[in-house]
Amino acid sequence: MTDETSAVVARGLRKTYGRTTALDGFDLTVPRGTVCGLLGPNGAGKTTALRVLTTLLRFDAGHARVAGHDVTRRPERVRAAIGLTGQYAAVDETLSGRQNLVLFGRLRHLPARMVRQRSDELLDQFGLTDVAGRSAATYSGGMRRRLDLAASLITTPEVLFLDEPTTGLDPRSRNGLWDAIRTLVTGGTTVLLTTQYLEEADQLADRISVVDAGRVVAEGTPAELKTRFGADRIELVVRHAGQLPAAAGLVERVTGGQVHVDRETRRLSAPVADRITALADLLRALQDASIAVEDVVLRRPTLDEAFLNITGHGASERTEVAA
Amino acid sequence: MSTTVEMVRRPSSGAEQAPPSGALGRLRWAVVDGWVMTGRNMRHVIRSPEEIVLYFSLPIMFVLVFGYVFGSGMAVPGDGSYREFLLPGVFVMTMLYGLGATASQIAVDTGRGVVDRFRSLPMARSALLTGRAGADLLRALLELTVLVVCGLLVGWRWRNGVGDALAAVGLILLLRLAFTWLGILLGLLVPNPDTVSVIVFPFAFPLTALSNVFVAPELLPDWLGAIAAWNPLSATVAAARELFGNPGTGGESWAAQHALLLAVGWPVLLIAVLAPLAVRRYQRLSR
Numbered sequence: 317m318t319d320e321t322s323a324v325v326a327r328g329l330r331k332t333y334g335r336t337t338a339l340d341g342f343d344l345t346v347p348r349g350t351v352c353g354l355l356g357p358n359g360a361g362k363t364t365a366l367r368v369l370t371t372l373l374r375f376d377a378g379h380a381r382v383a384g385h386d387v388t389r390r391p392e393r394v395r396a397a398i399g400l401t402g403q404y405a406a407v408d409e410t411l412s413g414r415q416n417l418v419l420f421g422r423l424r425h426l427p428a429r430m431v432r433q434r435s436d437e438l439l440d441q442f443g444l445t446d447v448a449g450r451s452a453a454t455y456s457g458g459m460r461r462r463l464d465l466a467a468s469l470i471t472t473p474e475v476l477f478l479d480e481p482t483t484g485l486d487p488r489s490r491n492g493l494w495d496a497i498r499t500l501v502t503g504g505t506t507v508l509l510t511t512q513y514l515e516e517a518d519q520l521a522d523r524i525s526v527v528d529a530g531r532v533v534a535e536g537t538p539a540e541l542k543t544r545f546g547a548d549r550i551e552l553v554v555r556h557a558g559q560l561p562a563a564a565g566l567v568e569r570v571t572g573g574q575v576h577v578d579r580e581t582r583r584l585s586a587p588v589a590d591r592i593t594a595l596a597d598l599l600r601a602l603q604d605a606s607i608a609v610e611d612v613v614l615r616r617p618t619l620d621e622a623f624l625n626i627t628g629h630g631a632s633e634r635t636e637v638a639a
Numbered sequence: 640m641s642t643t644v645e646m647v648r649r650p651s652s653g654a655e656q657a658p659p660s661g662a663l664g665r666l667r668w669a670v671v672d673g674w675v676m677t678g679r680n681m682r683h684v685i686r687s688p689e690e691i692v693l694y695f696s697l698p699i700m701f702v703l704v705f706g707y708v709f710g711s712g713m714a715v716p717g718d719g720s721y722r723e724f725l726l727p728g729v730f731v732m733t734m735l736y737g738l739g740a741t742a743s744q745i746a747v748d749t750g751r752g753v754v755d756r757f758r759s760l761p762m763a764r765s766a767l768l769t770g771r772a773g774a775d776l777l778r779a780l781l782e783l784t785v786l787v788v789c790g791l792l793v794g795w796r797w798r799n800g801v802g803d804a805l806a807a808v809g810l811i812l813l814l815r816l817a818f819t820w821l822g823i824l825l826g827l828l829v830p831n832p833d834t835v836s837v838i839v840f841p842f843a844f845p846l847t848a849l850s851n852v853f854v855a856p857e858l859l860p861d862w863l864g865a866i867a868a869w870n871p872l873s874a875t876v877a878a879a880r881e882l883f884g885n886p887g888t889g890g891e892s893w894a895a896q897h898a899l900l901l902a903v904g905w906p907v908l909l910i911a912v913l914a915p916l917a918v919r920r921y922q923r924l925s926r
Contacts, residue, residue: 370759374925392658396761406756410683422675423762425668451686467756 323348323475323506324369328378331364331530338364339375340530346475346508346523351501353521354510357627361530362510363403366479369508370400383474396424399468403479406464409453413444413463416452421470431470438466442496458489465496476500478509482516494520514619524619528627538619545625546617547573547587550594554582555608563607570598588614658761669763676770680744681777694740694778698733698786705729705853706793716855719886726786726795727807727879728852731872733782734815735847739839741775741822743832749924750830758924768921772819779815783808798884807882810902814875817909824917851876855887856895868894871909874901 324346331339338361346352354362367373369382371391380387383397400406407416414435421431439445442462447455452463461481468476478497482490497520501507511517517524518538526534526541534541550571554563560577564584567575571594573587588594591614602609659665684691702725710721748754748767757767797804822839829835847853849863850872856864867873868890877898881888894901 367755372755372758372925392761395759396658398759400756400759402752402755404752406752406754408679408753409751410686411679415682419675419679420756420760423672423757423760423766425671425761 321348322346322381323350324352324380324382324508326365326369326378326380329365329368329375329380330377331361331368331373331375337530339368339378342378342527342531344525344532346506348506349501349504350522351497351507351509351520353517353524354508354527355512355514355517355524355623356510356527358512360527362527363479364530365527366400366477366508366510370398370477371395397474399471399473399476401461401464401468401476401478401481403483407452407460407467410451412449412451413455413459414439414448416463417467417470420467424471426471434470438469442466458485458492461485461489461493462496465493469500472500472503473505475506475508478507480510480512482511482513490516514623518619526623526626534626541622541626542617542619545622546619547589547621548591548617549585549615550588550591550598551583551585551611551613551615552598552602552609553611554584555610557582559607560584562605563602563609566601566605566607567598570594570601582610665763669765669769672763672766673769673773675762676766677773677777680770680774683744684774684778694782695785697736698729698782699789701729701732702726702786702789702793709853713853714858715886716857716890720794722793723795723885724855724880724887725853726790726793727883727885728850728876729790730783730786730811730879731814731876732847732852733786734779734811735818735843735872736839737775737779737782737815738818738822738825738843739836740778741771741819742826742829742839743836745771745823745826746830746832746835749827749921750832754924764921765918768823768917771823772816775819775822776812776816779812783811795885796883799882803882803884807879810875810878810882810899813903813906814871817871817906817913820910820913820917824913824920827917827920846870846872851887855890856892857890865892868892871901871905874898874905878902 322345324344326342326344329339329342330337340361342361342365344352344354344365354365356362364373368375369380369387371387371394374388382394385393385397387394408419411419417435417438418431421434422428426434436445439448442465444459444463444466447459452460455463465481481497482493485493494516497507497509507520509516509520521538523535523537524541525532534545536544550567552563552567554560557579560579560582564575564577567584567586571586571588575584575586577584595612595614599612659668705725706722710725713721713725715721715724745768748771754767758764797807825835825839826832829838849867850870851867852872854867856867856873858864859867874894877888877890877895878901880886881898888898889895
């Protein structure tokens with residue numbers, strides 16, 4: 317995939333606020349029709365990157381193209397091709413849901429009749445028809461997010477930017493929003509979303525870019541990241557507590573990794589490189605040593621573990637530095 | 640939430656007109672988008688009726704309090720009714736006090752997430768500001784209408800024909816436009832809507848007191864009279880009195896004798912300075 321045909325291309329973006337470096341050589345390529353998840357702790361630079369790519373923020377160095385248009389030189393072309401749904405629902409609270417959609421449609425210079433028809437369709441799709449005449453200030457958090465997403469879809473955007481689209485939503489609203497996003501992608505829209513939720517990235521994204529300290533530090537499909545940065549683990553439960561030390565010795569010899577021992581539950585665990593071979597070797601060794609086990613499990617790594625290994629800290633452990 | 644999204648009839652991003660590249664096309668978009676934003680801001684007014692009542696109660700109170708309570712002790716140079724002298728002043732003062740609302744509305748708009756949506760749309764970026772100015776001018780026209788009716792009820796008249804009266808209204812609105820840009824600039828500089836509506840008052844009150852709104856400058860001590868005569872408010876008030884044919888016009892100073900010229904010159908100068916400053920400040924949102 318070359319730079320010209322990609323939906324989003326960022327090369328060496330830098331952005332500083334005073335002494336804070338928000339973007340520090342940020343590189344990103346998102347192929348058309350895919351969902352890319354920007355994953356990172358608070359203050360990693362995800363939102364700054366999104367604001368730069370959506371023409372809301374100027375940057376100090378580097379260059380960026382969105383939907384084939386240069387972000388600095390042709391911002392109006394970029395704006396015509398994108399939709400943005402922000403971290404804080406960006407709707408006019410005083411206006412009703414329908415008035416909001418009509419306003420944003422008219423500001424996209426669509427014919428008045430098309431705007432009205434499209435607004436009604438969207439209100440229906442997002443389950444807002446019943447409250448269409450009420451001021452958005454009276455909406456629940458989930459309704460506001462839905463209205464916000466609907467406002468980004470009055471025309472089908474080539475690239476849709478979602479900044480933490482489900483932060484603060486209950487699980488049901490979250491699933492609903494995920495479904496809507498998936499449906500959009502089947503229609504050919506490229507999605508770039510930021511999230512702190514590993515599950516969200518795992519569920520939605522084709523590829524994940526892990527952002528830390530203003531740059532992309534790892535990139536790949538969720539499965540690739542898990543395999544590359546997380547390790548499979550083998551876990552076993554020994555029947556007799558007295559055999560724990562002997563079992564731990566065996567596990568260490570077979571896996572070559574550091575063994576974690578939990579005396580309370582008589583559970584041993586250790587990372588393994590070649591899962592099936594390790595499992596077979598270990599079972600044989602245990603049998604030879606006459607150590608009885610109650611349970612043996614091979615556990616796939618989670619995105620959480622991969623994330624922890626990449627950034628050296630958890631997804632939401634860092635304090636906020638800059639928006 | 641329905642999850643079946645209809646793909647067929649959905650307008651793609653090609654359905655909208657491409658962003659204009661020529662200067663004329665850009666201007667047309669700026670006007671169209673400014674008008675759409677004006678409509679949006681007027682809908683805000685309609686959706687908060689309690690605010691409308693507040694807008695209108697203040698100028699009506701000015702007429703009653705100053706016309707009847709203070710008016711009995713006020714002198715008008717030459718011969719004439721104080722209330723006829725006062726009304727053009729109240730018209731102009733109401734325009735000045737409107738800038739508080741302008742400033743806090745702009746602060747509200749730019750402080751919320753919705754400004755990001757506007758700035759990410761393929762619309763003229765100026766429209767957020769020009770739409771504010773447009774809506775505030777329309778509101779000013781409503782306020783003036785209410786005040787004119789009020790004035791007619793308490794005995795104020797225009798005496799030089801409809802043409803001159805409309806010219807006076809035009810000059811008053813021109814000054815309101817200048818105050819609108821001042822309000823926009825203030826709203827961008829002080830992005831807290833509560834603070835900004837409070838700081839406007841200590842600035843607006845002395846400006847009204849040191850003008851010809853309540854007292855003719857020639858009745859003030861010399862140095863105060865000079866300040867009052869050159870006050871931009873005074874120029875518009877004096878010009879309006881002249882065009883309405885109300886008492887209290889004329890005076891010795893150059894400013895008083897060229898009220899019409901100043902009533903055009905002051906607002907134009909203010910707009911020429913304030914509007915570019917406001918636009919520059921607005922562009923700094925991208926930093």
